[in-house]
Amino acid sequence: MDDAAETVLAIDNLGFRWPDSPPLLSISDFRLERGERVFVHGPSGSGKTTLLSLVAGMELATSGTISILGQSLAELGPGARDRLRGDEIGYVFQQFNLVPYLSVLDNALLPLSFSRARRERMVSTPPAEEARRLLGALGLEEVLYGRLPEALSVGQQQRVAVARALMGSPSLLICDEPTSALDADARDDFMTLLLEQCAASSAALLFVSHDRTLERHFSRTLALGVTASVAAS
Amino acid sequence: MSAPVSRLAIARRSLLRRWLSVSLTVLGIAVSVAMILAVERIRLETRENFTQTVAGTDLIVGSRTSPVQLLLYSVFRIGDATANIRYSSFEKISRHPQVRWAVPLSLGDSHRGFRVVGTTPDYFEHLRVAGDRSLSFASGERLAERFDAVLGASVARALGYEVGTEIVVAHGTRDDGLSSHDTLPFKVVGVLEFTGSPVDQAVYVGLEAIEAIHIGWESGTRVAGDELDRDEATEVEIEVESITAFFLGLERRSAALQFQRAINGFPDEPLTAILPGVALNELWRLFGNVELALLAVAVLTVVTGLIGMVVGLLSTLGERRREMAVLRALGARPLDLCSLLFFESALIALAGALLGYGLLTLALAIANPLLASDFGVSFSTGLPTLREGSLLAAVLGLALIAAVLPAWQAYRLSLRDGLHAGV
Numbered sequence: 107m108d109d110a111a112e113t114v115l116a117i118d119n120l121g122f123r124w125p126d127s128p129p130l131l132s133i134s135d136f137r138l139e140r141g142e143r144v145f146v147h148g149p150s151g152s153g154k155t156t157l158l159s160l161v162a163g164m165e166l167a168t169s170g171t172i173s174i175l176g177q178s179l180a181e182l183g184p185g186a187r188d189r190l191r192g193d194e195i196g197y198v199f200q201q202f203n204l205v206p207y208l209s210v211l212d213n214a215l216l217p218l219s220f221s222r223a224r225r226e227r228m229v230s231t232p233p234a235e236e237a238r239r240l241l242g243a244l245g246l247e248e249v250l251y252g253r254l255p256e257a258l259s260v261g262q263q264q265r266v267a268v269a270r271a272l273m274g275s276p277s278l279l280i281c282d283e284p285t286s287a288l289d290a291d292a293r294d295d296f297m298t299l300l301l302e303q304c305a306a307s308s309a310a311l312l313f314v315s316h317d318r319t320l321e322r323h324f325s326r327t328l329a330l331g332v333t334a335s336v337a338a339s
Numbered sequence: 340m341s342a343p344v345s346r347l348a349i350a351r352r353s354l355l356r357r358w359l360s361v362s363l364t365v366l367g368i369a370v371s372v373a374m375i376l377a378v379e380r381i382r383l384e385t386r387e388n389f390t391q392t393v394a395g396t397d398l399i400v401g402s403r404t405s406p407v408q409l410l411l412y413s414v415f416r417i418g419d420a421t422a423n424i425r426y427s428s429f430e431k432i433s434r435h436p437q438v439r440w441a442v443p444l445s446l447g448d449s450h451r452g453f454r455v456v457g458t459t460p461d462y463f464e465h466l467r468v469a470g471d472r473s474l475s476f477a478s479g480e481r482l483a484e485r486f487d488a489v490l491g492a493s494v495a496r497a498l499g500y501e502v503g504t505e506i507v508v509a510h511g512t513r514d515d516g517l518s519s520h521d522t523l524p525f526k527v528v529g530v531l532e533f534t535g536s537p538v539d540q541a542v543y544v545g546l547e548a549i550e551a552i553h554i555g556w557e558s559g560t561r562v563a564g565d566e567l568d569r570d571e572a573t574e575v576e577i578e579v580e581s582i583t584a585f586f587l588g589l590e591r592r593s594a595a596l597q598f599q600r601a602i603n604g605f606p607d608e609p610l611t612a613i614l615p616g617v618a619l620n621e622l623w624r625l626f627g628n629v630e631l632a633l634l635a636v637a638v639l640t641v642v643t644g645l646i647g648m649v650v651g652l653l654s655t656l657g658e659r660r661r662e663m664a665v666l667r668a669l670g671a672r673p674l675d676l677c678s679l680l681f682f683e684s685a686l687i688a689l690a691g692a693l694l695g696y697g698l699l700t701l702a703l704a705i706a707n708p709l710l711a712s713d714f715g716v717s718f719s720t721g722l723p724t725l726r727e728g729s730l731l732a733a734v735l736g737l738a739l740i741a742a743v744l745p746a747w748q749a750y751r752l753s754l755r756d757g758l759h760a761g762v
Binding site: 159165185203204205206217221 | 343344345352353661666667668669758
């Protein structure tokens with residue numbers, strides 16, 4: 107594999123502001139390599155969520171470039187950005203990750219419905235088998251797979267969300283405050299399982315949280331300041 | 340490799356999750372679909388039924404009146420004749436070489452709500468129903484004695500009569516129980532097979548019997564002492580003086596138009612002759628607007644049903660914004676969310692159409708025995724005809740057009756919300 111393919115996420119001279127608002131984000135240079143995990147933190151209003159929207163291709167940068175696997179998002183049309191997100195990015199929200207009317211297993215299989223690339227990367231394993239393996243590896247018991255999300259605890263739901271995000275081996279896993287709805291025990295279990303499975307699938311991890319105690323799990327930190335600063339340590 | 344969870348499956352589960360409101364929506368559409376199909380089926384089959392009822396008769400002759408009125412009172416026994424015609428006119432015309440058969444009708448009396456038809460045994464020989472079926476007897480036989488009566492199948496069934504029952508004829512077509520020819524009862528000698536036509540709805544007696552029971556009633560009511568007693572009425576020579584109408588069968592049907600003109604110019608008294616098919620078309624023209632109004636109402640209920648569906652889908656979109664954001668995060672394009680809403684609309688409309696068809700079939704299966712015995716008509720309950728199929732397709736098409744609104748709203752919301760709706 108060449109160097110370009112190793113870099114999952116590249117941000118260069120990024121500037122972003124919402125219309126009629128002061129500049130919100132400014133990141134001069136940030137690289138995230140395959141298998142690497144980075145902790146993003148900053149106070150409320152520092153643009154954490156906006157940064158994730160930009161990386162996921164839902165918003166476009168005001169200036170500068172964001173590239174996923176060497177592909178600049180600004181050069182892609184909206185449909186192509188949706189496809190790239192479906193193919194290469196797993197996304198875990200703070201809560202309410204699951205589609206309420208689909209079973210746990212179908213939720214885990216859902217990314218394959220929107221990404222041919224994810225389906226094609228799984229040629230060796232039947233999807234349902236891989237989904238069961240991932241759900242099992244995240245500590246979810248078999249009896250839960252046929253149930254609707256509402257029957258699960260928040261901690262269990264968040265683990266289903268991780269299994270779903272990792273289905274079909276995307277290159278980048280984005281977690282947006284995934285532990286904020288969990289109590290301390292559930293949070294520690296969750297972190298352990300998340301990091302294990304993320305490493306197993308060798309996805310890069312961009313993990314946003316305001317909980318600095320989680321920082322110790324990560325090799326690097328990206329701190330976002332109130333006035334838009336930049337520090338990739 | 341195809342997706343393990345198809346879009347259609349997603350739409351279906353989404354609907355099942357909201358089964359209560361969805362099934363009410365489906366029911367609304369189903370009722371409207373059943374209604375539109377019912378209007379259509381009843382319209383077509385009534386026409387078919389009526390056409391078949393008159394198909395065997397070439398001309399109908401009565402006093403000077405409108406063709407539709409003559410058709411209605413002579414064949415369908417709806418309404419009354421305004422005037423009678425002379426029996427001599429009937430005899431004269433029926434002797435014409437072009438005439439193959441002639442059946443006289445004397446109307447105006449009734450028995451417990453059923454019309455009494457004075458006629459001759461020729462009625463049972465020449466009348467045709469359901470295209471070209473001749474009448475046959477379920478039990479008993481034709482009129483022989485003066486006070487014999489033959490019953491249509493529905494009369495016998497509704498009143499529980501059989502061969503041998505004695506019945507009394509009421510004067511006039513409204514049986515008020517006050518003026519009946521109770522001194523001269525009739526004896527049932529035969530019951531006709533069921534035909535699904537107005538034939539089932541009448542009591543048939545001889546022309547002479549009708550004359551006989553009206554002797555002494557010339558003023559319109561009973562004049563005591565002028566009536567015949569039973570023996571006199573049975574024995575006395577009676578000359579029929581007037582009848583209400585008559586049916587004609589011609590040697591050549593192609594001569595009907597010419598013959599009609601000749602009768603309309605009949606020198607002895609003013610007569611009206613009608614070609615039943617032509618008069619029937621005139622009747623349908625009269626009904627045309629009513630049918631159109633019914634169809635319009637049915638179409639409006641379909642539109643109402645679909646509006647209900649759109650409102651239902653739109654109202655859920657608010658609470659589904661979170662779900663939409665999740666799907667967007669999984670790589671769903673806004674158009675995918677549109678298609679999800681389209682699938683949901685299509686499934687609702689399809690279920691509504693199928694259920695509507697089922698409701699109609701069920702309703703007709705329940706109503707048919709009643710309709711057959713009370714009105715002499717019944718409706719088919721089989722597979723949809725091509726025409727009904729296209730009506731169902733039109734409802735589905737309309738549903739997809741209506742689905743544009745929620746689909747477009749889903750598209751708009753998903754673009755606006757991005758990944759961060761509802762957290």
